[in-house]
Amino acid sequence: MNKSKFNITPFLFIGPAVLLLFVFSFAPILVSLGISFTDMNLSGLANWSQINFVGLDNFIQLFQDEKFLQAMGNTFFYVIIGVPLAVASSLLIAVLLNFFNNWVSSTFRVVYYVPSITNIVAIAVVWSFLYNQEYGLFNYLLSLINIDSVPWLEEPVVARLSLILLAVWKSNGVSMLIFLAALQSIPKIYYEAADIDGANRWHKFFKITLPSMSFATFFVTVTTLIGWLQFFEEPFVMTNGGPLNGTNSMALFIYQEGFQYSQFGYGAAASFVLFAIVIVATLVQFKLRKTD
């Protein structure tokens, strides 16, 4: 066979996937970057000559846009409260499950995992019912112990917390499995050695368990953080950003600009601000881990 002959076989295998990824994932970043410097909107969609280059105007306007700044503030609120809650609760569940090695651990592993595989719209519909101020189960249960009805989704700060509660409930599953796998890979001999030295349970947890899981914790924290920075579906389906823009997130803001107001250029610019924040947050985490 001629050695310089172009071998087509590998490209038959990777071709379709790479082509589709190129068109629907890679090219869109370039397109997005391009239109973020333009004033593209619905009329630009119909007639390209209507599109004007506006330089950094979109970005300057974004940082003067009250609604965007509020969405950014809300997103940081979600991250600061949601990430520690999500990581801690999934770690706690994993530690408790790891005490058992029988039907208990396998059954409850499924029970705690199920929310993360279920449909977000269905979940939102069910939780809207639970959160309903008049007919909802939550307020009824609170009334049994003489607590006044809570405006779960009607007051901005409470609504943000309600969405966080729902999102933590839904996201625990995957992190829990990762923590559980990490816990099970810690050699038993470490604990036996600690027993001989007379270490108590807290010592063992903080000196053996947590350090042995540093990679899992790092991995879960980074992915959870990235996920919460893009917090979208819960406010989208449950509150549509309200009340008074109080639950709006950056991701939802991008959707609204792009698909409700058809301001494609402005929305794309906002998406790059979000992208930059995601990258910076990830880099900071890697930096912190290195100095560890």
Added chain:
Amino acid sequence: MELKNKFERAVVLFILFAGGLLVSLPFIWMILSSFKNDREVLSIPPTLFPENPTFQHYIELFQNLNFGVYLINTLIIVLFSMFGLLLNTMAGYGFGKFNFRFKEGWFMIVLITMMIPGQVTMIPTYLILNEMGLTNTMAGIILPGLIAAFNIFLIRQFMVTVPDDLIEAARLDGAGEFYIFFKLIIPLAKPILAVQVILTFIASWNSFLWPLIVANDESLYTLSVGLALLQDENVTNYGLQMAGSAFMVVPIVVIFMIFQKYIVEGFNVSGIK
């Protein structure tokens, strides 16, 4: 760490049980409420079990609302997602077992797409589909979600572990490249593919945002888009809403419970420690 005595065991078991009950509460409430009639579902104090169980809401989903159409659309998307999985598997095999020019470069493109937030590609992907004349079509709903870089990456990691000699031997016997792929590689990769099939099924069954953006006609709606519509239009009909939600959630939970063993093993195999 181990528990010291029966008392501690009982305490931990109780916490797990109580937590499990809290976590399952929305599902329990959803199913019980879906069988209550319109008056009972809003009654205060609420009843736990339906007094006069009724299938009325489930029947209404199919008779008065278009849930039959939404179900078929959803199943079409699920079917094509399996075709997408086949393309992912081929690509994973290609990257894992062949050497070709600029392989690292191509693979880098695949990996980069994994790190892009969905929101960044959302608007331009819509514009690209619009240029192709694919908005408000089934193809427009399906195509962008067909390939997942993360799947390609996972499958590649598995393919690297397949011995080269095995493939060489098949080639010497005169087997064609696609014969090798379908008759040798796919059966070998069964354990990892089983997990991918379940996860792909769940993801496409649940897909919501993209069908919502691309589909304008109700005839193209998926179950989740239809359910969102139902919530907007029947604000206080919670019995109907719960029936619609249960119809989306219960099949997935059943499938997951049957196959969960493989998924959990899949996580352990992936080796995050």
